[in-house]
Amino acid sequence: MAAALALFAVVAFGTAARAEPVPGMRGVNHIGLTVPDMGQAVTFFSDVLGCEKAMSFGPFRDDKGTFMQDMLNVDPRAVIEEITLLRCGFGSNIELFSYTSPDQQTIYPKNSDIGGYHIAIYVEDIDKAAEYLRANGVRTLGGPLPVTEGPAAGQTILYFFAPWGLQMEAISFPQGMAYEKEGGPVLWSNTDPAK
Structure with missing residues (x-):
């Protein structure tokens, strides 16, 4: 199947080529x-x-101009009440926004919705993480679920929710995943980049 898709891409779009990265891109x-x-x-x-x-x-606000619309694609009268940045272990940082806006909507997309999303946190012991989340009143879905087949074999996942409905995932693959045996980028490293 993968070979057929690659052949289709070459026939439909010419030669298969890797796009050039954003100059200087280092990560999320x-x-x-x-x-x-x-x-x-x-x-x-x-x-x-x-x-x-x-x-x-x-x-941050612009009561008369279009700065908010021009810079952030939000209503010109939108106000960012506060921005808070958090460092989360060895992974990406989280930037929280508190907005007020005349056209603000409250939408909680599911993973299946276009624009749906979730944030995954890597944990070393997913069973202990599941117990901890549940003991702290965090709503979890089924699992932890170990993946035993395919390129993601070796990972175990558990979906859970922030108090306001943000869908999140705990994921662990301490022995790596099956695809890593064939090469390709490693999706997680427990190496502290600050050291």
Whole structure:
């Protein structure tokens, strides 16, 4: 099947080529999330998940011009009440936004919705992580579920929710995943990049 798709791509689009990366790209710096209650979100990410608050700043607004629309593609009268950045272990940082806006909507997409998303945190022992989340009143779905076949064999996953409905995932693959035996980029390293 993969060979047929590769052949289709060559026939349909000419030669198969790898796109040039963004000059100087080094990795994902942060994931930005708009939250309904900044205090609740900071408490969840720091006290429950173990992220560390780095800084907070704001507000930002433009009461007469179009700065907010031009820079962020939001309503010109939108206000960023506060931005808080959190450091989360060895992975990407989390940037929390508290907005007010005349056209603000409350939408909680499912993974199956276009634009749906979740944030996955790597844990060393997923069974202990599941017990901990449940003991702290965090809503979890079925699992932990070990993946035993295919290129992702070796990982175990558990989906859970932040208090305001953000879907998240705990994932662990301490022995690696099956695809790694054939090469390709390693998706997680427990190496502290600060050292």
